[in-house]
Amino acid sequence: MVKLGVNIDHIATLRQARKENEPDVLKAALLCEKAGAEAITVHLREDRRHIQDKDVYLLKKNIKTRLNLEMSVAQEIVKIALDVNPDDVCIVPEKRNELTTEGGLDVINQKTILKEIIEKLKRSGIRVSLFINPEIEQVNASAEVGADCVELHTGKYAISFKNKLKDVYLSELKRLKEAGEIALKKGLILNAGHGLDYENVKEIAEIKGMNELNIGFSIVSKAVFVGLEKAVNEMKDLIRDNSHIFNR
Ligand code: PXP
Numbered sequence: 001m002v003k004l005g006v007n008i009d010h011i012a013t014l015r016q017a018r019k020e021n022e023p024d025v026l027k028a029a030l031l032c033e034k035a036g037a038e039a040i041t042v043h044l045r046e047d048r049r050h051i052q053d054k055d056v057y058l059l060k061k062n063i064k065t066r067l068n069l070e071m072s073v074a075q076e077i078v079k080i081a082l083d084v085n086p087d088d089v090c091i092v093p094e095k096r097n098e099l100t101t102e103g104g105l106d107v108i109n110q111k112t113i114l115k116e117i118i119e120k121l122k123r124s125g126i127r128v129s130l131f132i133n134p135e136i137e138q139v140n141a142s143a144e145v146g147a148d149c150v151e152l153h154t155g156k157y158a159i160s161f162k163n164k165l166k167d168v169y170l171s172e173l174k175r176l177k178e179a180g181e182i183a184l185k186k187g188l189i190l191n192a193g194h195g196l197d198y199e200n201v202k203e204i205a206e207i208k209g210m211n212e213l214n215i216g217f218s219i220v221s222k223a224v225f226v227g228l229e230k231a232v233n234e235m236k237d238l239i240r241d242n243s244h245i246f247n248r
Helices: 009-018 025-034 053-062 075-084 108-123 136-144 155-162 166-185 201-205 217-246
Strands: 003-007 039-043 066-071 088-091 127-132 149-153 189-193 210-215
Touching (some): 003 189, 009 025, 009 039, 025 039, 039 053, 039 210, 053 066, 053 075, 066 075, 127 136, 127 189, 136 149, 136 166, 155 166, 166 189, 201 210
Parallel strands (some): 039 066, 127 149, 189 210
16 A cells, blocks of 8 residues: 655744744644544754654654654754654755755765765664655666665656656656566665655556655645634634624
8 A cells, every 4th residue: 555644844834934833843743643644744954944853853742643754854854853763754956046955965966975864763663765766877876875765756757757758757657667566676765755745646656566655735725624614604703703702
């Protein structure tokens, strides 16, 4: 069975818009678990635009499934990861001005630093994944530097699916399947994520040997519409109940 890791970064994005305590990130994580998520994923970005250090510590202490911490190789963040000791770390490339993680990690050209960080994390009992584009050379390099898992970047597949560029998404799907096959042959755990939604997820979930999908934006977006009517109804009920006070 393919597992679901829910990325709750955008619950924190909403909270940071007011810098108050709502919506509560831990409460969201516990709800995701209640609904069947097998992991909670958060990205502690160097600019702390959504998830904060305290969120990561609180999640680690309170969730019952796995905590998957996405992070760059920045020294300060690696230090926090070693202190928090999440179940999983997924190393991602990070650029200050990007809206979201844009591409996969270039493992081939960062072997020395990645090897060193992976060793440190694994020594603490953390399972390490590398977020890479579906390229065979990057999969091979991931195995070489000692990663436990790869997370294949599905962003290009997702965008071409949305834009109905059939040739592009079919060729991207083929690349994902081929990269997945090599990953399994190399003994790596196979995960995937980025841009997956209610329309495009099925074909990715069907890739042979797929272990876990990490999905955030589409779930949080859908949650707004699944919950908005109820939220307005509850507020209307409160206003209606109090109207006799003001109408005297
Ligand atoms: N996996 C990784 C490594 C990511 O960086 C992200 C985005 O934070 C996701 C999965 C989730 O992507 P999305 O929010 O588009 O579902």
